[in-house]
Amino acid sequence: MSMIQVTNLTFAYDGSYDTIFENVSFQLDTNWRLGFTGRNGRGKTTFLKLLLGQYEYSGSISASVDFDYFPYQIKDDTRLTSAIIEELCPEAEEWQVLRELSLLQVDETVLERSFNTLSNGEQCKVMLASMFLKENNFMLIDEPTNHLDAEGRASVSQYLKRKRGYILVSHDRAFLDDCVDHILSINKTNIEIQKGNFSSWWSNKQLQDQYELAENEKLKHDIKRLNEASKQTNHWSHEVEKTKNGSHNSGSKVDRGYVSHKAAKMMKRSKVLEKRQQNAIEEKSKLLKNVEASVPMKMTPLVYHKHQLVELNCVSIHYGEKQVTHDISFSIEQGDRIVITGKNGSGKSSLLKLIYGEPLSYSGTLQIASQLRMSYVSQQTAHLQGNLKDYARNEGLDEALFKSLLRKLDFSRDQFEKDMKHFSGGQKKKVLIAKSICEPAHLYIWDEPLNFIDVLSRMQIEEVLLDYEPTLLFVEHDRVFSDKIATKHVELDS
Structure with missing residues (x-):
């Protein structure tokens, strides 16, 4: 077992005001099958390219493994598939290549065909097989399902379930559920890691969001109540202050010691309310930062006059x-x-x-x-x-x-x-x-x-x-x- 350690990672594209990552720290076990999820544009592919060393960044990324990225850039796709596999993983023996293709339900005859004559699904599977023929590599697999039909997705998910040591970017919920054991998610304000598949992560996220929304509502009411109580206390304090000099109309004498004691109590109560209100505001500010808004959309389908x-x-x-x-x-x-x-x-x-x-x-x-x-x-x-x-x-x-x-x-x-x-x-x-x-x-x-x-x-x-x-x-x-x-x-x- 080895770890990939990310420490204080900060990155923004040149000329952009948007910081993609800011002081991000976490660690990954290289034996994990990680599903990588997050909204479009949050930086999933960018993070994979940072692992590959393609961009300059501040902070540090340390790992005892080499990284390999899917999909490969094939320079000359008119060559035989066997030649391309040999170039990608020259140390692999023929029986190993045939084993991986068999696990992916790819007929071995593809080896004697030009790579560009293969379907998108076959090309995808050949590249995945080539990746997993390499030893001591941690695989960065970026959206393979876009090239696969339903049958292809099923065979690739079963293949990946047998493997270890990869980050898989996919937006297919069933595909992720079938083959990952951890979820790496890019949220609005942080990156988090959780054990389990996509469904368990999503269930936990919904519970957390519901808790934060309920807590936020409770604190809103508390702040409102404390604010009203504070106003009432200030009003009482003002009324007490008016009695310090006594009532000119009644001619009665004021007990200044009692008034001072009452004023002190009012001041103490005001300070307590103010502190409780400030604490509630601070607690409220910690909430909802990663709650994803799912705002309903509208569409206007037309009704045709015939069925x-x-x-x-x-x-x-x-x-x-x-x-x-x-x-x-x-x-x-x-x-x-x-x-x-x-x-x-x-x-x-x-x-x-x-x-x-x-x-x-x-x-x-x-x-x-x-x-x-x-x-x-x-x-x-x-x-x-x-x-x-x-x-x-x-x-x-x-x-x-x-x-x-x-x-x-x-x-x-x-x-x-x-x-x-x-x-x-x-x-x-x-x-x-x-x-x-x-x-x-x-x-x-x-x-x-x-x-x-x-x-x-x-x-x-x-x-x-x-x-x-x-x-x-x-x-x-x-x-x-x-x-x-x-x-x-x-x-x-x-």
Whole structure:
């Protein structure tokens, strides 16, 4: 057993006023299977790159292990997969390579294929196998699930469950639950480590948040009560002060000793109240610093005048001579939330694009209700650039509503002035989701909308969909999300 020791880590990007980490200290056991979670933009990938020594920082990071990062940058992906594995881990023997591929349910024939001919899922698994062939390395695995279908996620989670010594960045709750034994979370004001999987961490966080909210409410009442008591005491003190010189009208003589004693008691009581009030204010200031606001969002789905919106009958999509879907038949009716499932390469994205109106070649019958308004979220975010104000205007969005949604998804106001090309992958995906939620539509079509999006934002998106019940056609490999949202399933054959 060895430790990774982080001491007084402080880091900010050059030219940025935002400090990503400030005097952060903690230690990690290199035998742990760590799940790494936190809102988009909080610094998860940045922390991994600090471990790799890619940025200068103040403080110290000490470790007796080498760090290895997923995904690898493959310089020439036209080479054979076997040659790439040999370059990544030259000391590995063939039987070891075959063992790791077998554990990941990858056919050994991939070794004799060019790496660029492998599916995204196969490439992901080959790189993971290469990582774990190395000895005395601590693995930094950054969002592998974005490249995996449901079947791939299941096999990779079982593979990682057998391994030790890694930090896994993932926003897939079921995936984290299956393969981690500790959670490393970046909160608003600190980093914390907790034993257990994501579900146990989330349950504990909810209990802590509820306690702090209740304690905050109690202290608010205490402060108000103490403030009123203090005012009353000051009033009494003032009344006592008036009696020191006696009442001129009554002609009575004042017992100055009694008045002084009473005034002293009033002063002492006032000091006690003041101290209790100050203590309550100090206690209150310690609360709510890491409570994540889950502000409800609104959307405006439209009601179509007919029940059936789309019908497909024996639809097959073709790219040249290649047929990517085979005889698909189903209908979309108002209020349906349909998840499209199937292996990578089975044509899920192509099907969504066809229904949305992209000019794809197909056979069979596709009927779409006339004047149907659709809102589409693409897998791709590379086209996003420029500022949010111009983007909202160009897309015909209500700028105030659009930015309000992004604020609820944890965008800071500073983000509104930045060029979108500098956003993280999760922030770019949130732009597309917020745009779609803004758009009044009869049918929402979302293609893997949750890629790169943090867990808490996923929960907010779930809530708005369940609250407003739009008609939705979507592809998503997050099992928890699909189970909560989908009312129907359509599975494609590969």
